[in-house]
Amino acid sequence: xxxxxxxxxxxxxxxxxxxxxxxxxxxxxxxxxxxxxxxxxxxxxxxxxxxxxxxxxxxxxxxxxxxxxxxxxxxxxxxxxxxxxxxxxxxxxxxxxxxxxxxxxxxxxxxxxxxxxxxxxxxxxxxxxxxxxxxxxxxxxxxxxxxxxxxxxxxxxxxxxxxx
Amino acid sequence: xxxxxxxxxxxxxxxxxxxxxxxxxxxxxxxxxxxxxxxxxxxxxxxxxxxxxxxxxxxxxxxxxxxxxxxxxxxxxxxxxxxxxxxxxxxxxxxxxxxxxxxxxxxxxxxxxxxxxxxxxxxxxxxxxxxxxxxxxxxxxxxxxxxxxxxxxxx
Numbered sequence: 001x002x003x004x005x006x007x008x009x010x011x012x013x014x015x016x017x018x019x020x021x022x023x024x025x026x027x028x029x030x031x032x033x034x035x036x037x038x039x040x041x042x043x044x045x046x047x048x049x050x051x052x053x054x055x056x057x058x059x060x061x062x063x064x065x066x067x068x069x070x071x072x073x074x075x076x077x078x079x080x081x082x083x084x085x086x087x088x089x090x091x092x093x094x095x096x097x098x099x100x101x102x103x104x105x106x107x108x109x110x111x112x113x114x115x116x117x118x119x120x121x122x123x124x125x126x127x128x129x130x131x132x133x134x135x136x137x138x139x140x141x142x143x144x145x146x147x148x149x150x151x152x153x154x155x156x157x158x159x160x161x162x163x164x
Numbered sequence: 165x166x167x168x169x170x171x172x173x174x175x176x177x178x179x180x181x182x183x184x185x186x187x188x189x190x191x192x193x194x195x196x197x198x199x200x201x202x203x204x205x206x207x208x209x210x211x212x213x214x215x216x217x218x219x220x221x222x223x224x225x226x227x228x229x230x231x232x233x234x235x236x237x238x239x240x241x242x243x244x245x246x247x248x249x250x251x252x253x254x255x256x257x258x259x260x261x262x263x264x265x266x267x268x269x270x271x272x273x274x275x276x277x278x279x280x281x282x283x284x285x286x287x288x289x290x291x292x293x294x295x296x297x298x299x300x301x302x303x304x305x306x307x308x309x310x311x312x313x314x315x316x317x318x319x
Contacts, residue, residue: 017253031184
């Protein structure tokens with residue numbers, strides 16, 4: 001702070017606020033660093049929408065599920081399920097249907113059976129198995145949740161973090 | 165309820181981000197600043213409204229934003245600390261004709277900006293004619309010229 005002796009009263013008062021302004025400048029610079037960290041984290045996928053941190057892949061038996069570990073509320077994220085030939089049904093539990101809204105299924109399943117234990121999807125596959133991509137939108141409240149489904153007789157209980 | 169929470173959260177996030185970005189960035193609105201503001205508005209629109217484009221949702225969001233804005237203005241009126249925190253404080257950049265270099269650097273203002281403000285508002289063209297320059301809380305630069313010297317006495 002400078003010696004404000006002899007300065008006009010209004011400017012003396014402004015000079016008295018300088019320690020506060022210096023703290024504001026320090027906080028601003030920290031916040032700029034924070035913004036760079038946020039952008040870098042977003043590039044890595046920490047906020048969903050793609051990126052290495054957001055992608056998950058799990059194989060159980062002959063079935064493989066690739067999903068987005070980090071998602072955003074209201075945004076569509078793909079769940080890619082690879083099923084072996086034979087018992088290739090995909091079952092979506094009731095809590096899946098409470099937490100996600102199915103937007104699209106590619107290719108469309110040959111049949112859908114709905115019951116108290118959820119949906120059972122019969123994918124259109126070949127002798128080598130089948131691949132089904134579910135475009136699902138996270139609904140409800142943000143926070144951690146589980147993505148539970150059963151593919152080819154194997155249970156998948158996958159962690160998902162949903163950002164607001 | 166979700167609309168109110170969305171609007172309140174977005175108001176606070178935008179307030180915080182613009183506050184920490186600093187005054188300099190929006191001090192003089194260049195055409196690019198205008199485009200940037202439009203893009204920010206476009207980016208926040210979806211987050212504000214979600215998928216509900218009804219009149220009621222728009223009304224709720226607008227009422228929430230304005231209510232928070234009025235609330236903050238009342239808070240600032242009653243509390244000097246809140247006003248300093250939310251709006252910032254003026255900063256003297258030129259004192260008694262001498263530029264204060266470290267403040268100019270920290271405020272991201274250069275002498276060209278001060279001279280531009282001096283030209284535009286006072287018709288002043290040289291630094292020697294400036295006695296005080298103040299970066300106001302709203303990002304404008306106020307120029308106080310040197311006192312005119314007393315005319316020499318004529319006999």
